[in-house]
Amino acid sequence: MKRLQKFFMGHSIQRLSKMPGGSMKRLQHFFMSTGFNHASASVFSIIVGLLFGLIILFISNPSQALEGFGIILKGGFSTGAKGTGQVLYFATPLILTGLSVGFAFKTGLFNIGAAGQFIMGGTTAVYIGVLWTSIPAPFHWMVALLGATIMGGLWGLIPGLLKAYMNVHEVISTIMMNYIGMYTANFLVKSYIYDSQMALSKNVAPTAVLPKGGLDYVFYNQMGNSKDLSTVNAGIIIALVMAIIIFIIINKTTFGYELKACGFNKNASKYAGINEKRSIVLSMVIAGALAGLGGGLLYLSGGSGRRIRVVDVLAMEGFNGIPVALLGLSNPIGIVFSAIFISYITVGGNYLQTLNFVPEIIEIIIACIIYFSALSMFFRTLLPRFIKFIKHKKFPEGENIEEGQTQEEGGEL
Amino acid sequence: MDYVIEMLNITKEFPGVIANDDVTLQLRRGEIHALLGENGAGKSTLMSVLFGLYQQEKGIIKKDGVEVKINNPNDANDLGIGMVHQHFKLVHNFTVLQNIILGAETTKNGFLKMDEAREKVVELSNLYGLMVDPDSIIEDITVGMQQRAEILKMLYRDNEILIFDEPTAVLTPQEIEEFMKIMKDLAEEGKSIVFITHKLNEIMEAADRCTVLRKGKYVGTVEVASTTKEDLSEMMVGRKINFSVEKAETKPGEPVFEVRDLVVASSHSTKNAVNNVSFRVRKGEIVCIAGIDGNGQSELVYGLTGLSPIRGGKIFIKGKEITHMKVRERNQTGMSHIPEDRHKDGLILDYSLSENLMLKKYFTPEFQSNGFIKFDVATEYANMLIEKFDIRSGQGPRTKARSMSGGNQQKAIVAREIDFDPDILIAVQPTRGLDVGSIEYIHKQLVAQRDEGKAVLLISLELDEVMEVSDRILVIYEGELVADLVPENTTVQELGLYMAGSKRTEVAV
Numbered sequence: 001m002k003r004l005q006k007f008f009m010g011h012s013i014q015r016l017s018k019m020p021g022g023s024m025k026r027l028q029h030f031f032m033s034t035g036f037n038h039a040s041a042s043v044f045s046i047i048v049g050l051l052f053g054l055i056i057l058f059i060s061n062p063s064q065a066l067e068g069f070g071i072i073l074k075g076g077f078s079t080g081a082k083g084t085g086q087v088l089y090f091a092t093p094l095i096l097t098g099l100s101v102g103f104a105f106k107t108g109l110f111n112i113g114a115a116g117q118f119i120m121g122g123t124t125a126v127y128i129g130v131l132w133t134s135i136p137a138p139f140h141w142m143v144a145l146l147g148a149t150i151m152g153g154l155w156g157l158i159p160g161l162l163k164a165y166m167n168v169h170e171v172i173s174t175i176m177m178n179y180i181g182m183y184t185a186n187f188l189v190k191s192y193i194y195d196s197q198m199a200l201s202k203n204v205a206p207t208a209v210l211p212k213g214g215l216d217y218v219f220y221n222q223m224g225n226s227k228d229l230s231t232v233n234a235g236i237i238i239a240l241v242m243a244i245i246i247f248i249i250i251n252k253t254t255f256g257y258e259l260k261a262c263g264f265n266k267n268a269s270k271y272a273g274i275n276e277k278r279s280i281v282l283s284m285v286i287a288g289a290l291a292g293l294g295g296g297l298l299y300l301s302g303g304s305g306r307r308i309r310v311v312d313v314l315a316m317e318g319f320n321g322i323p324v325a326l327l328g329l330s331n332p333i334g335i336v337f338s339a340i341f342i343s344y345i346t347v348g349g350n351y352l353q354t355l356n357f358v359p360e361i362i363e364i365i366i367a368c369i370i371y372f373s374a375l376s377m378f379f380r381t382l383l384p385r386f387i388k389f390i391k392h393k394k395f396p397e398g399e400n401i402e403e404g405q406t407q408e409e410g411g412e413l
Numbered sequence: 414m415d416y417v418i419e420m421l422n423i424t425k426e427f428p429g430v431i432a433n434d435d436v437t438l439q440l441r442r443g444e445i446h447a448l449l450g451e452n453g454a455g456k457s458t459l460m461s462v463l464f465g466l467y468q469q470e471k472g473i474i475k476k477d478g479v480e481v482k483i484n485n486p487n488d489a490n491d492l493g494i495g496m497v498h499q500h501f502k503l504v505h506n507f508t509v510l511q512n513i514i515l516g517a518e519t520t521k522n523g524f525l526k527m528d529e530a531r532e533k534v535v536e537l538s539n540l541y542g543l544m545v546d547p548d549s550i551i552e553d554i555t556v557g558m559q560q561r562a563e564i565l566k567m568l569y570r571d572n573e574i575l576i577f578d579e580p581t582a583v584l585t586p587q588e589i590e591e592f593m594k595i596m597k598d599l600a601e602e603g604k605s606i607v608f609i610t611h612k613l614n615e616i617m618e619a620a621d622r623c624t625v626l627r628k629g630k631y632v633g634t635v636e637v638a639s640t641t642k643e644d645l646s647e648m649m650v651g652r653k654i655n656f657s658v659e660k661a662e663t664k665p666g667e668p669v670f671e672v673r674d675l676v677v678a679s680s681h682s683t684k685n686a687v688n689n690v691s692f693r694v695r696k697g698e699i700v701c702i703a704g705i706d707g708n709g710q711s712e713l714v715y716g717l718t719g720l721s722p723i724r725g726g727k728i729f730i731k732g733k734e735i736t737h738m739k740v741r742e743r744n745q746t747g748m749s750h751i752p753e754d755r756h757k758d759g760l761i762l763d764y765s766l767s768e769n770l771m772l773k774k775y776f777t778p779e780f781q782s783n784g785f786i787k788f789d790v791a792t793e794y795a796n797m798l799i800e801k802f803d804i805r806s807g808q809g810p811r812t813k814a815r816s817m818s819g820g821n822q823q824k825a826i827v828a829r830e831i832d833f834d835p836d837i838l839i840a841v842q843p844t845r846g847l848d849v850g851s852i853e854y855i856h857k858q859l860v861a862q863r864d865e866g867k868a869v870l871l872i873s874l875e876l877d878e879v880m881e882v883s884d885r886i887l888v889i890y891e892g893e894l895v896a897d898l899v900p901e902n903t904t905v906q907e908l909g910l911y912m913a914g915s916k917r918t919e920v921a922v
Contacts, residue, residue, distance in 0.1 A: 253784045254776055257768070264763045270720060271750070271758040272772045273741025 038329050041379035045327070046341065048379075049372030053365040060361045068355050072365070075348030083347065085219025085230025089301065091343035092232075093118065095239040096294030097321025098339050099246050102330035104170075104287040106250055108263025109163070109280065113174025114291040115318025116181025117155040119308075121148035121292025122299040122315075123185040126308060129204025129300055130193045140207035145238075145296045152292010153285045155181055160284025164277035170284065178314050186310050194310070201299070201308035209302040210234050231304045235297035240336060242290065247332040259283050291318060323370045345369055416478070417442045417605045418463070418494075418574055423472035425458055429807040432458040433469070436631045438607075438624050440574065445596060445606045447620035447637070449613075449649055451848040453805070453818030455629040456609045457499070460576050463607075464496045465489040495567030496576040501559050503551045509562045510534055510547035513569050530569075537568045541598055557588035564595065575599065577608045581615055582846050593619045611649070611848035613642045625649050650850045658853075658881040660860045665884070666696030669868035670837040675726035677709070677716040677892075685724065686712035688892040692920070694837060694868040699859060701871040701883030705912050709892035710872050711753060714841050717870075718750045719743050720758075730836055744773055747836035751826055751843045753872075759826045760814045767795030767810035770829050802828035803854075820851035827858055838862055841872045856882050876905050887920065888912055894920045 053072065057065035071078060076087030097114040104111035125148035128140075135143050159173035195202045213234030220227040250256040261269045262279040269276045294317065298306050324342055328334030349366045353359060418440040425433040433455045440446050450456045461467045463474065465483040473480050476492050483489050489496075503512050510527070513534055519526040534547050538561075545554070545561045554562075560580060567575055577596075581589045596619055600606055610616060616623055616637060623640070625632040625648040632648050647653055671693045679686035686709045694700045704710055715721040717728060719740040728736045735743050744750075752758035760769050771791050774780055780787055780794075795810035804824045806812035814822060823843065830838065840859060844852040859882060863869050873879050879886055880900050888896040888911040895917035898908070910916040 252786060254781045254786055255784060257775055257786055261761050261764065261772075265757075265761045267757050268759065268761050268772070270740065271718075271752060273739065273744055 039334070042327050042329065042334070042338070044379050045372055045375045046369070048375070049369040052372055053369050056361065056365050056368060057357075060358075061356055064355045064357070068352050068357060071351050071355070072345060072348045075344040078348065078351055080221045081219050082221040082228055082230040085215065085232035087340065087344045087347050088215075088219070088236045089230065089232040089305070090346060091340045092235040092239045093294040093298040093317040094320055094324050094339035094343055095236075095243060095336055096297065097291050097318050098324030098328060098335040099243060099321075099332060100287045100291035100294070101321040102325035102328060102332065102335050103246055103250070103290060104283055105325060105330045106263060107259040107279070107283040108266075109283055109287070110171050111156070111174055111284065111287045111291075112171050112322070113155065113159060113177045113181075113288070113318075114294075114321040115314040115316075116174070116178035117152040117288040117291035118295040118318040118321075119185045119315045120155050120181045120295070121152035122295025122308060123188050123201075124148050124151040124292070125208075125296035126201050126204055126299050127188060127193055129208030130202045133205050133207070135207070137207040140205065141210050141300055144204070144208050144300055145210075145293060148296025149289045149293045152295065153289035155292065156284040156286070156288020157281065160281040160288075163284065164280040178318070182312070182314055185308065186312070189308050189310055195307075198307070199310065201310075203303065203307070204300055206302075208300055210297065210300050213237050229304070231301050233301055235301065238293075238297060242293070243332040243336045246290070250332070291321065294321075320370065342370055415442050416440060417476070419475040419478075420459065420463060421473050421475065423459060423462060423469045423474075425455075425462055425467055425469050427807075431629050433462070433626075434629045434631075435472070436626060436629075439634070440605050440607060441622070442605055443600055443603050444621040445600050445608060445619055447616040447623040448607055448609045448626070449611060449616060449623055449645060450626035451611060451628075451649060451850050452820035453628075454626040454649075456626055457578055459626070460496065460578060460607065460609060463489070464494060464576060490570055490572070493571065493573035494576065495570060495572030495574070497560065497563040497567065497578065497580060499578040499580075499582060501563050503559055503562060505552040506550060508548050508550055509545055509554070509558075509565075512551060512562055513547075513566050515566075517570055534565060534569060537565055541568065541595065541602070543568075543595060555588075557584055557591065560584070560588075560592065561595075564599075573604060575604055575606045577606065579609050579611075579846075581610065581612060589615070613645055613849070616645065617642060627651055646849055649848070658856045658860060660882075661864065663697055663699075663863065663884045665698040666866065668693040668695050669731055670694040670870065671729040671732075672717065673727045673729075675713070675716060675728065676724040677712040677721070678724050679712065680721075684892075686892050687716060690726075690889075690892070690894055692887055692894065692897075694870050696868055697863055697866050698884045699863050699869040699871055699882055700885045700887060701873055701879050702887050702889050703873060703876070703879045703908060703912060704889035706874050708889050708912075710841070710874075710889060712892075713889070714750075714753065714839060714872060717839060718748065744833070749830040749833045749835035749838045751830050751838070751840040753841040753845070755819075755822055755826055760822060762813070762815035764814060765810060766799070766804070766806055766812045766814060766817070766825060767791045769814050769825060770795045770798055770810075772829065773833060798825075798828040798832060802831075804828060820847050823847060823851065823855065827855060831858060831862060835867060837868045837870060839870045839872070842874060843871070844873075844875070844878060852878075876908060879908070880905060890914045890917070896920065 054065065054069050057068050061068070076083040097118055100114045100117065101111050125144040128144040128147045132140070132143065155177055159170045159177055162168035162173045163170045189201045193202045210233040215232050215234070215236070216229055219230035219232050250260065258269070258274045259279050259282070261272070261274060262276045266276050269279070298317065299308060320342060324335055324339045327338035327341070328336070346366055349362045352362045416439045420436070420438045423433050423436045424431070436455065436459055438448070438459065448456050448459070458467065462469050463483065465485045465488050468484065474483060475481065481492060483492065504515065507515070510531055514530045519529050531547060537543070538545060543561045543565055545558050545565070551559060551562065580592060584592060593615065596606060596608065608620065620637045622634055623637050623645065624634045625645065627649060635645070673691050675687055675690045676685050677687035690713060692700070702710060702713070712721070716723040719738060723736070726736070727734060730746050730748060733746060735746055735748070738746065756762060761772070768791070771780055771794060775786060780790055792810045798804065799809065802824055805821050806817050814825070817825070827843065843855050843859070847855070856878070859869055859871065863884070871883060883900055886896070886898040886900060886903070886908070887894050888898070888908065890912065891914065895914070896911040897918070897920045
């Protein structure tokens with residue numbers, strides 16, 4: 001493991017030393033920066049997760065382990081453009097639940113309730129999609145999505161209010177809201193929008209299905225004269241837009257400045273005249289709304305898409321928002337990539353069924369990879385030491401990286 | 414010469430800063446060795462190197478003349494080096510005894526053998542006069558007691574070299590006196606002590622020798638007996654320090670800040686923490702509220718600034734009532750507040766310096782348009798304040814507040830609050846935990862504000878500060894004002910009587 005790490009880091013630094021002076025220094029700074037360190041920790045934990053998955057493959061079915069590993073690695077690509085589309089389709093809700101968890105985390109809150117917010121959003125969207133057929137065509141899916149967002153927001157509002165005014169810890173209240181959400185969703189689906197033959201929620205009206213947004217010209221496999229379309233639709237575009245909007249809110253606006261300030265230090269925010277109760281409530285509402293929107297985007301996807309199953313299990317997409325956010329370092333752009341990665345692995349894992357692996361093993365492997373990915377925190381503290389070690393090996397003293405930095409007095413000594 | 418520890422030519426770098434540059438410290442057996450320097454001079458770093466928390470880039474450490482490598486605190490412990498950190502490392506819901514044995518438990522077949530440990534602890538506390546109940550819970554005992562638990566922790570591990578990082582910063586005057594005695598007893602018993610401080614009085618009282626650092630560099634080591642406070646401070650700061658605050662005669666104008674019958678509830682009892690307090694601060698005057706800690710000062714300030722609700726009374730700025738205003742409205746009406754606890758209230762430590770400097774201004778049109786922060790304006794503004802107030806940091810406006818030294822963090826807060834151009838500046842213990850250079854600087858700033866015609870309300874526990882800086886002294890005792898004095902016409906002793914509650918006069922508004 002250590003040798004691999006060394007190889008990985010050593011390689012990048014060796015390449016650096018061949019570059020011309022000025023830009024090399026800047027690159028060195030980049031490689032020594034915390035951002036790079038964190039990102040490389042994420043990448044590294046993914047590799048460890050994959051290797052661990054390989055071990056499980058070997059235990060369960062040694063003869064086909066390597067072949068199976070290849071299938072996982074090829075992921076969604078193994079079935080051409082359609083597979084790639086499927087990866088993006090399943091990434092869509094993960095991006096939003098990841099944003100939900102990540103956004104709350106940036107503002108100092110742990111939103112464990114993405115599962116409940118997600119399923120309530122999804123149920124609301126399907127409810128509107130199935131029953132409110134009087135809404136004119138171009139607006140139907142928009143209204144359904146809006147409903148999903150509002151319902152998700154409501155599911156975040158309650159823990160937010162409890163946290164701000166009653167000092168109830170949001171981890172507890174969001175977990176409770178998960179179960180309330182799950183059973184409420186089950187009740188609503190069974191009572192109003194149930195397809196008893198399929199034991200699933202009914203198909204939404206065609207007007208409530210998200211438009212393809214031109215993606216049907218990209219993600220399909222040619223089957224004779226007809227196109228085998230992927231389920232992917234404009235949902236992925238909406239998800240990307242949301243990621244950008246959240247990025248802007250967090251990093252560029254006074255609103256984000258206030259929310260982050262409250263997350264870092266409630267007392268100092270109050271001292272600065274920020275309404276810290278309002279900030280907590282708004283953070284939770286936005287986090288909930290994002291997860292709810294994710295539910296809407298997943299379930300409003302027409303015949304080939306997902307439908308709501310009435311089971312007593314919390315929505316996977318909600319919980320996977322946590323590793324997505326961790327792996328993406330709670331950075332909206334990072335979350336987009338980590339969501340696509342996790343979706344990619346999941347889709348690839350499903351193709352393992354073509355070999356002699358029982359479906360449960362596949363689930364276990366995927367779960368291992370995902371949760372090892374969440375170990376990036378651990379590697380984040382380990383990696384800098386190795387980088388420092390290598391740095392001292394590669395650059396003799398005097399040529400040190402510190403040389404390029406200004407040495408000012410008076411830091412914390 | 415018999416040195417028990419020698420740190421020779423130690424150099425330790427952090428990104429952007431050389432914390433220790435060729436520093437040498439030699440510790441004799443059985444001496445109390447003071448390590449003196451301003452905030453950020455590298456004292457704590459040097460001791461962290463000795464304790465194994467950091468590894469030096471250059472230089473060697475010798476124990477009893479033999480070179481040693483100290484890679485972590487366990488190595489240090491094996492060499493008999495113990496350290497009491499500035500912020501104690503105690504488990505708050507454990508007892509004193511549990512804390513002392515933590516990490517060095519005596520066990521038999523995996524079960525704790527507390528009796529032996531207790532015996533040893535009791536024996537040690539008798540030997541050194543460290544009276545502390547081994548069964549009391551840490552969070553229930555005073556800071557002074559907690560410090561004794563920390564000292565016992567070192568003694569329990571048979572440490573011979575004891576490092577104290579600013580041990581007196583958190584103690585009351587009485588506790589400091591006791592601590593000095595304990596330290597002398599320990600030295601007499603043959604322990605060697607390094608004692609980090611920037612308080613000159615304590616060095617003159619307790620230390621045998623003193624090593625001075627300035628900006629990470631070694632200045633020199635002196636015998637305390639043959640030096641003076643003035644010499645030491647000059648070594649530390651690099652220039653002569655003026656211990657008395659220079660200020661001209663004041664000509665107070667009309668009242669700017671007026672408080673009438675203020676009542677603030679206490680957070681931990683049904684009694685009122687502040688009871689019917691009335692006073693005025695006039696233009697061009699520094700009014701100081703003096704008192705022993707815990708007599709309602711914090712509650713008074715929280716009530717005045719709107720951070721906690723009040724039970725009764727009225728507050729006015731320039732005749733305008735602000736009693737029911739929110740914190741931000743009060744700020745906009747002309748109130749600035751340098752808070753008591755800079756980490757809890759004053760700064761967002763994970764924000765950069767520039768983000769902290771705009772903390773009370775980010776929403777104004779100068780810093781935002783349509784809800785988007787103008788980061789270039791913020792950086793420019795930060796650079797302006799950094800220049801004007803001499804705030805030092807590793808990476809300028811981008812420095813995380815957390816990584817700045819205490820003195821510079823305080824300077825940043827002072828800069829922010831003064832630049833707010835307030836009518837009334839409320840400064841709560843603005844020099845707490847700072848070195849003489851920073852104290853002198855902040856006192857100058859307060860006086861400058863007064864001379865510009867601002868009203869300044871200073872809340873202080875330091876008698877020297879109260880006598881030197883203020884134009885008028887109000888003494889608070891158990892939530893009530895018991896004296897209204899002029900520093901020229903009073904003495905420290907008289908002030909002490911009022912503060913202790915054994916004397917009081919009617920305070921007329």
